[in-house]
Amino acid sequence: MVHGGLYSTATARVLACLNEKELDHEFVPIDMRAGEHKKEPFISLNPFGQVPALEDGDLKLFESRAITRYITHNYADNGVQLIPHDPKKMAIVGVGMEVEAHHYDPPASKLTWELGVKPLMGMVADESIVKEQEAQLGKVLDVYESGLAHSKYLCGDTFTLADLHHLPTLDYLMNTRAKAVFDTRPHVSAWVADIMARPAWQKVVAMRNNH
């Protein structure tokens, strides 16, 4: 059972993982505009008051990247194998996941907020933040571009959790002017098109659009 918000990037990350693993799941919407994530009963699932949270039997988890790791590890035999068994290959995917969390996500999330969310709320993007974060994102994508010249995905020739973790912010940014930061890098651009077309991700998009 996933508790979350359909417009939350962290929630979408978990749903994409469940779809890749072909795991049936119940979705419990949290009304974030009503502040439900800051109150009981949700706050008992995550004392930091952020979506999503997962309940799997008596196990209660939060933090999207911890949830996807658990799903991948505990349901290793279901669906797509998102983390290799070989310890060295697993370690390389681990590096890719840390790079996503600490290098890619900070500028990508700030740009998602400025260019993707603020306009939906009738607010105006802060141009100086956008410029700074586009420059920062560009530096990260330069490193990705070099790597993707040699392998189809970030951590080798198969799709892994390191790629998957990028999808929710990518999806927002492809509908903003920040798309140009990706489009100007051909290997990055091909990688974005490839991973966004995955049926597991398209199911998440359809769920949101049909809401």
Place this chain on the structure above:
Amino acid sequence: MVHGGLYSTATARVLACLNEKELDHEFVPIDMRAGEHKKEPFISLNPFGQVPALEDGDLKLFESRAITRYITHNYADNGVQLIPHDPKKMAIVGVGMEVEAHHYDPPASKLTWELGVKPLMGMVADESIVKEQEAQLGKVLDVYESGLAHSKYLCGDTFTLADLHHLPTLDYLMNTRAKAVFDTRPHVSAWVADIMARPAWQKVVAMRNNH
């Protein structure tokens, strides 16, 4: 072989883990004042130009938390078991590690810079940043305080990688006025004293002090 800087919190995180696992290792100092981390040969180990990096045979890794996970997983039978084998307990430790990285570390690292590093470099701390980050850290420690009232460590009654990841910033902050943010919370304060006293961590401190 660990490439890093003795004053780098990320390097200290990896060294603490190697000591807990009782793994012999060679330390290769990177002269960060000379910018060695931004040049070859280091930049081939980490294209983002940040310490530390690990070489284990032909495997090359960077990002401290990916390195500690690899060490813990690949050398599961050495020294202290820092991640439980049981998938559900492992998942709980995974949440603790994400909380460290995304909630605790941002204010802790900013305070380490303002109060721990800037004075060493003859610079003055920015009082408004310090106040804001102390408040932010306090909120995270409130959640820790509630948890530590029920278990000795962050993810249960044994020391895990989730606790270990806090040590390098804790060590800096205990020598600054930010110590008060910890001291005013008794369970947090007892936890800090316990984990800092671990011989594996004291070996890292001694290595730095004897340099």
